[in-house]
Every structure is written in C-alpha cells, then in structure tokens.
Amino acid sequence: MSRFSVAIIGRPNVGKSTLFNRLVGKKLALVDDQPGVTRDRREGEAKLGDLRFTIVDTAGLEESDSATLTGRMRAQTEAAVVGADAIFFMIDARTGLTPVDEHFAALVRRADKPIILIANKAEGRAGTAGAFEAFGLGLGDPVALSAEHGDGFAELYERLLAALPEATAPDVEPDDRGRPKLELDDEEDGTELDLTKPLNIAILGRPNAGKSTLLNRLLGEDRLLTGPEPGITRDAIGLDLEWRGRQLKIFDTAGLRKRARIDDKLEKLAASDALRAARFAEIVIVLLDATIPFEKQDLTIVDLIEREGRGLVIGLNKWDLIEARGARLSALREEADRLLPQVKGTPVIPLSGLTGQGTDKLVEAVVRVHEVWNKRISTGKLNRWLTATVDMTPPPAVSGRRIKLRYMTQAKARPPSFLLFGNQLRDLPTSYQRFLMNGLRESFDLPGVPIRLGLRQGENPYDKRKKY
DSSP: OOOOEEEEEOSTTSSHHHHHHHHHTSOOSOOOSSTTOOOSOEEEEEEETTEEEEEEEOOOOOOOOTTSHHHHHHHHHHHHHHHOSEEEEEEETTTOOOHHHHHHHHHHHTTOSOEEEEEESOOHHHHHHHHHHGGGGSSSSOEEOBTTTTBTHHHHHHHHHHHOTTTTSOOSSOOOOOOOOOOOSOSSOEEOOOTTSOEEEEEEESTTSSHHHHHHHHHTSOOSOOOSSTTOOOSOEEEEEEETTEEEEEEEOOOOOOGGGOOOHHHHHHHHHHHHHHHHOSEEEEEEETTSOSOHHHHHHHHHHHHHTOEEEEEEEOGGGOSSHHHHHHHHHHHHHHHOGGGTTOOEEEOOTTTOTTHHHHHHHHHHHHHHHTEEOOHHHHHHHHHHHHHHSOOOOBTTBOOEEEEEEEEETTTTEEEEEEESGGGOOHHHHHHHHHHHHHHTTOTTSOOEEEEEEOOOTTSSOOOO
C-alpha cells in the first residue's frame, strides 16, 4: 500500500503526464504535443526503485478567472497540492524559465511541502542550458530529467529519499498474508466473487450525460471537473470509494459520440481511453440523459458492453427534471427490454447526480449485478432444467433429422458461459439458442449480464472412418 503521495505541478506542456506514465509503468494519462491535454487530476501507483507511492498528475497551471474552465482546472491542481506529501515542480528545460514558472513557483513554495524541482526535457545542449536556469527559482538544485527517454531517475530517487526520509524508510516487517476468496454457503452453486479485491466500475455515456457530476456526488466532494461545457472529461480517471464496507474503484470517462462526428485528435484519444476503461472494468454503468434516453449512440454503447462481456447497469440521470415519474419509469424499463434483448432484465435506475437522488440504489444494483456476473450454477441444476425445457419445447428437426441435446455445464463465470453437448448441433437454429439463453436468464435469475452459449458436438465414429 502507498505510504505517501506526490503531486506533479507545472505549467502546460512541460511533460507532467509523460513523467506520470513513466512512473506508473503504463500509458494511463493522455499525452500529446498540444498543451492543456490534462484537465482532471489523475492518481496512479508509482514505482521508483524500491519506492512505492501515489503519484498525482495535474492540469497545467494557468492564470484565469475561477469561473472559467481553466480556473476550475487550476482549483483541481491546488487541491492536489493540499493533499500531497511532496511536490514535483516541473519546468521545460528546453524553453528555460518563464514568468509563469516564477509566478507559480512562489505559490507552490507557500504550500509548505517538500518540493523537488525537475527540469524536464534536459537531454541535449539546449536542455542542459535550461536546467541551469532553474536555479533562479530558489527551489534548490534541479533534477535534470528526461521523462520521455528515462534519464535522470536515479537522481530523482535520491532526492525523494532526502525529501521524505520517514515515509520512504523501508518496512521492518512487511505483511504478505493473503486473504481467501469468499465462497457461498450453497452446497451446489458457487461463485468466483472475491471481496478482497476492489470492484472495478466504469461509467460510460454520451457527452454531458452527467458522469463526472454523478461520481462527485458518490465521492462526496468536487473531485472531478464539471460544467455546462460538453466534453470536459478527457482521461479515464479511476477513483477509490468505500461503500458500506465494500471497496470500489470507479472510472469516470470521456463522453462517447458517433465516430463519424469525431474529427479532433484529442477527442479520439479520449474516446479510445474510455473504451479501454470499459474493457478492464467488471461492471459498466451506462448513464443516459433521462430527458433524451435511448438515443442510437446509447444503444451502440450497450452493444459494445455486451460484446465485451461486462455486467451492465443503466442509470437514468437528471431524473429530477422528469414529470409523471412513475409512468415514465415503467415505460422506459419496457423500452429497455425491447431495445436491448441481449441483456434483458438489466437494472434501470432513475437518479440525479446533482441532488443525490437514487445514487444508493444505483450502487446497490451494481453490487447485485456483480454477484450475478460471478455466479456459478451447478451442473445438476442445469441438466434438470435442460431436460424439462427440451421436453416442453424440443429443438426443431432439420432435414428430417432430430437434434439431440444431451448435457449442459457452466464452463466459467465473468460472464456466465455455458457449454451444450449433443448431436447435430451445427444445425441448431440461432433462434433456439436465443430461446435457451433467455430461459437460462429467467430460470436462474441472471439479469444485467451477457450470457455465452458454446456448442460441443460429439464425433460420429462412422463419419470419415480412418483407413489403416
């Protein structure tokens, strides 16, 4: 577990996100030559030698009015400074010192935190000269670094040890005890649920659906940038939350528009980051604007989640703007089942990220769907169900030949995946396969999760007999 945190501070385009990615060992933060890519502050688990700590990437510091978007970005950066144990103050060594660097160095100095001055992009002659200029800030000796090429990290390690001697001291008795997985008491059925690990949740939706506002409400603080401007969020930001004793990690993502409408490079990067977050999540909340629900793009997002095999919960945000709510909710739930038959029974939860209405019910639904997503059904129950189902509704004969369904078992959970054994399964109609999957969903209470059905056909010993 991280024992301390460090915030990376500096004006736009000095390489803060590049350093962040280098320290976490992954390309988590979006990086581009265009200044101002990062908006929200992003946290990650950093590794530097034998040190493990939380690193916080922040938006570039700029002078602006507090009511503007850049002003709200600066407020997020200032909050990161307050919460950090130490600060990496970064300048661009190629550009050299600027008045903006000097102005914000004075602000950071007043934070009364250990400050490590980093002259990034210090490779080459121009970079070396700029690194020497950094002495003029009065923040101590600069660390000449190249975040892109990995140069100078040994010196950064030594400076971090000196800045935080107590926090960086090694543990005397590291605790490496593991905790067992949770097993259900049911003698037949089981689960792959592991309560020792945080539940990974991604929030997806169209721009301005209220994803960041909802997450701020769940966290109980203005942790993410919000505002009337669509497309504020760019990075997929993962934040930790404890809910009724359960550890959750929730990812806020950029709004997803139709691919044909995206012509901005940064929006393409942000959309790609959002889809990556969905692929690594366990449960995805698709947040709809209740005033204009089930647009084509919403259905496309749900289809993507189903193909990826993630659990699904639909949130109807801005419910406080809806009149005749009871009748409207019933109609929208019926519409969800009609438009999304592949995930029939998905929880549809009305809520308001602005007022907090319905947010507890949303998280309750997420936890329930996660349990279903991890569920294992015993082979005995499956085959008793299969026998009764086939007796009542046998598969249609193909070319006068009867299709025999002999046996079913669950191959895995996450999502629930079943194997069906029998003869002539290559001719089993897709409509009958859908009938079986719908029956599994209804009989074994599997709402909100995709279901996979694989077919295994026995070999005919008289077909293509081997010749000796």
